[in-house]
Amino acid sequence: DIKGFAFDLDGVIADTARFHGQAWHQTADEVGTTWTEELAESLKGISRMDSLQLILDHGDHADSFSEKDKELLATKKNLNYQKLIETLTPEDILPGMLEFIRSADDNGYKMSIASASKNAPLILKQLGLTEYFVGIVDPATLHAGKPDPEIFVRAAEVLGLAPTAVIGLEDSSAGIDSINGAGQVSLGIGDDKVLSKATLNFKQTSLVTLENIKNKMTN
Ligand code: B16
Ligand code: MG
Numbered sequence: 001d002i003k004g005f006a007f008d009l010d011g012v013i014a015d016t017a018r019f020h021g022q023a024w025h026q027t028a029d030e031v032g033t034t035w036t037e038e039l040a041e042s043l044k045g046i047s048r049m050d051s052l053q054l055i056l057d058h059g060d061h062a063d064s065f066s067e068k069d070k071e072l073l074a075t076k077k078n079l080n081y082q083k084l085i086e087t088l089t090p091e092d093i094l095p096g097m098l099e100f101i102r103s104a105d106d107n108g109y110k111m112s113i114a115s116a117s118k119n120a121p122l123i124l125k126q127l128g129l130t131e132y133f134v135g136i137v138d139p140a141t142l143h144a145g146k147p148d149p150e151i152f153v154r155a156a157e158v159l160g161l162a163p164t165a166v167i168g169l170e171d172s173s174a175g176i177d178s179i180n181g182a183g184q185v186s187l188g189i190g191d192d193k194v195l196s197k198a199t200l201n202f203k204q205t206s207l208v209t210l211e212n213i214k215n216k217m218t219n
Contacts, residue, residue: 002185002217003165005104006155007133009115010044011171012189012205013101014092014127016117017044019084024055027077033059045172047116047145048074078119085119088126096206101132103210110134114155114168114178116145134158147174149181156184167213173197187213 010016021040028035033055043051052074056062065073090098104111113120113136120139124130135158142150156166168179169187176198179186188198189205200216202208 001165002109002167002213004110004112004156004159004161004167006112006114006152006159006166006168006179006184008045008168008170008172008175009113009117009120009123012094012169013097013129014088014094014123016085016088016123019081020044020051022084023077023081024051026080027052027073028055028059031056031059031065031073032061045116045146045174047139048078048118050145052077082119082122085123085126088123090128093127093129094205096204096208098129100205100208100210101129105132107210110159110161112155112158113137114151114175115139116151146172147177147181149178149183152179152182152184156182167200169208170195170198185217 007013020043024043025035039055039058042054046054052070056065101111111133113133116139117123118139120136124133137151137154137158139151144150152168156163159166163183166184167187168184169189170176170179171189173194176186176188176195180197185200186198187200187202188195189202189208192201195201200213
């Protein structure tokens, strides 16, 4: 029996990717890397330092940046990004997700956050959603990021539930691998070719309802 949900944040609850994109675009200009949509796409779900490394690797001078330079670039990006997410309001919750979170809460399901973002607490506060979640996994305490199962294993521990009683929601294929590895039911939101390993698939957030989930699980 399902008793809880573990949510990814970016791409599931809000579209913060566009703000990451804006802030990383500035970094790319600064280090001489050409900014492309493909590069922006490849940064989704990847940690801050891994994202920076990808941007440097796409330029011609990746070797000329010391660890100290990288720390400074990442800090600067994050300050720019935080300015952008301070403009978020509850209006920015992806279609249907506020309704879904409320109905899950009303029906006694417990919810936690499994996001690679160290800014998740700030984002949830801006969106007015903090109170719905019993906990947020702190990505700074993880040994490995998605696709490693660790973050979703921890998200179920936060809920105090067995993995089989939890549905993990994700928009990235690395995230689906993490949920499956953690032994949970994986719910993919997006293209079912990209998220082919998800147990359940929904094309968009507005289709995620308790009723639709129950129907898909009994099929
Ligand atoms: P931060 P998710 C991820 O969020 C983003 O998709 C990814 O682009 C970002 O680099 C990562 O969080 C870390 O974010 O710099 O705020 O710590 O999809 O795991 O919710
Ligand atoms: Mg995501």
